[in-house]
Amino acid sequence: MKPDPSLAQRNLFLLHHFHNDVAKALHEHMREQRRRGEIPPYRVEPTPSGLPTLVKINESQRIVLHTRPSPLAPMQAIAQELSRQPPGATLIFSCGLGYLPCALAPLLNRMKVIVLETDYDILLEALRMNDWGAIMPSGNLLLLAGKNAMEEANILISKHGSLLKNGIRFFPGRILLDEETPTFTSLQTIARESQEIFNYRITSNLQVKKGSYAIVAGHAHKELLSVLCEEAGHVNMDARPVLRRPAVTQFVQTPEMWWESLGRPLPAKLLTFTNKAFLPSEWDKMKAFGIRRFLWCYDDPFRATVDDTFFHHLDRIYCFDPFLTKRLQKQSPIPVHFLPEATAFSEGAVGPPPWDIPSTLPVTFVGSTGLQRQDDRLPRLVSSRDPSYLTIRQFVLDALAKDERIHYDELMALPVEFPNFHKSARVVLLEDLATFVVRLHFLAALVNTPAKIFGDQAWLEPALVGDISRIYAGRNLDYLRQTPWVYQNSKININIFNVQCVNAPTVRIFDVMACGGFLLTEYRPFTEELFRIGVELDVFHSHEELREKVIYYLEQEEQRERIARAGQERVMREHRFRHRLPLIFAAE
Template identity: 25%
Template structure:
């Protein structure tokens, strides 16, 4: 199948985009990539001038349609969807091109997706919060397609004493700064904790975790060493009190694929896919997190058992090969 894949290539690290492209080619499909953030006007200007934003967005959509017209793919798969206009999808369909949307982002600015969603032939949702919002908007026929891991990339790392000294700690967190994450991590600052990821320079100067943070954009070969060198790895999903977020973030699957012990916040989709105490452990409040960290630090055999079972579960059921095969089988069957 010839597949035109519209998504965003982050220049700093691999995301769902690269793993999806790699998997589609691995499955034998012809890939035609399109970067849906290839704006020519800088973001700081577009943010302050709506006409510039509209001009550049329309230019981007014309480029996507021109590429589709020139290559005539069997399928146009759009990841995210915030920047692809309804008329672009409709014009591709008028040329006999099937179209599919895979929502992947936390729905903080979801209206463009709601506007375009009725135009697609198929809709897949990375989190059930997107299914809920689409259903409330009168778009019920969606498919839940969670994120995944790539075992060829996400796997236990061979770490020596120097690696453990550099990357390891009793407790680690890998991910971007968000206020809700900082609030939780500040409650566990009395543990041997290291925090890694972009944006942590935004912390208040008096934050108890200020000196524990490395403001860094890590490559996979670096953060898998963190997961492989740390005893307890924390996953905290984005929450702002307004935006629904039920999804299991990519880091859940990736951490499990590294055979790491994960302590994950109480997310609906995580609990639908994995068993608490069997594949990972779940915490509800910061006080619960503190208790569970202390408990599991003193239970190495239990940690290792859970990490091993989580690894087996994720590599046998939750890889990008599983996800893309499922997506394409739904499309080939007509929904």
């Protein structure tokens, strides 16, 4: 039974629009699968009812994952049963081919539904075989997918007993394998315990603990969040990690959710890296309790809509770039301060390489093309030589030909349109495409050198990057586990800025130097303000200078190591999170 390509395309479009983080992870999984030449272990087969079932091929075994007479009938029976019960929450353990999630579409106006699918291959088959159009846009649907899905479900259920006030029901979305049953049962146990804890806590008073702090981030930055809190501990600050995924925030929306997330007693001050971590009503409740709310913009804040509501729920904003800080200050009714990024690394990795790779790398660049942050539409826009891309490309190349930096305001004013993207994505698209052109320009100088690029799979595509594809290392890096080793063991680390780093160091600057790596970076005026050029790092201004300095420093081992040591000492002394966090939390 063949899937309908147009149905899959519609579902994937909806997934990108309403569950973007899941969509990006699914696309990355598909790209990696194609790169490795892997074949998913699932087959879609017909049943007597005419509807497909899913079969898992496991060595010599064939395991049927939906009942053969009629895969839809048992799921419709579950939906009918739920329609007769009071409103509550429902967790579907594995979406299967999507029969149960889609059968619950009429109930989504009165019920919250969590779809938990750890296997991207099953999710993809579900999007190919069933129409998700009636459920995907609903705010009462939460899709947890991939290797972290089970952990996210555990945190959601254990942390937010308020979600379970009206009860929660658990149903498998397909026939479960024997090894999956204990996990399914454990989720039910966690839910019962969470309800009991919530019933106890709801009767006690909320209190704020003076001198305590909370740092908020999403699940993708869980490990980094732990490092931030450890760094706060080094300067005697009691900081707790708070995991908040924006999709979960929008889904739960109970009056108690904010204090369930923050924990008890409540922190006196809170730092977040996105103002979307909490709902407007939650920010207001924090204010009522006297909790000070700080935002640290680690990326261009104008990638989001900056209006009155952007500032209304905060007490103070910090921004990584002085130029963007001034732009925010012109609009902001609250204090906005420049605060550079910082490193989470304390030293380079020790021990053997994290995978099969030479123990020393001559020249490396670690960074993305920026083309795969959205979906496949952006690579298609570039490869098709879309007029909007060509306009941006010419603008960037003209500036580089004059040895000038990209003028941010002029870039934003370019007369280009992106009809296939939502209008809110315009700043992101302009910045990502301009950065892509800048990186192509400089990296072309390294094609005939022993350089290697670590980053997304778009670096592999000659249609997008030309001859630069020849120096792609074939992999992305795990930020906390693999990147430090590469930085430490590369003779030369290249940095090429995102264009939104108008005059600010990217975190890569600090990370490379913290690991004891030698850094050769694209020039920005700040490099002379924060570091000693030629002593703690070195810079290049042009395509030609980059190539000349790479050739030079490959032969100057003693000078490289001396600069690297001096740079590491400077960063360890001045540019760690333990140096930044007291500046934030000291504010009143």
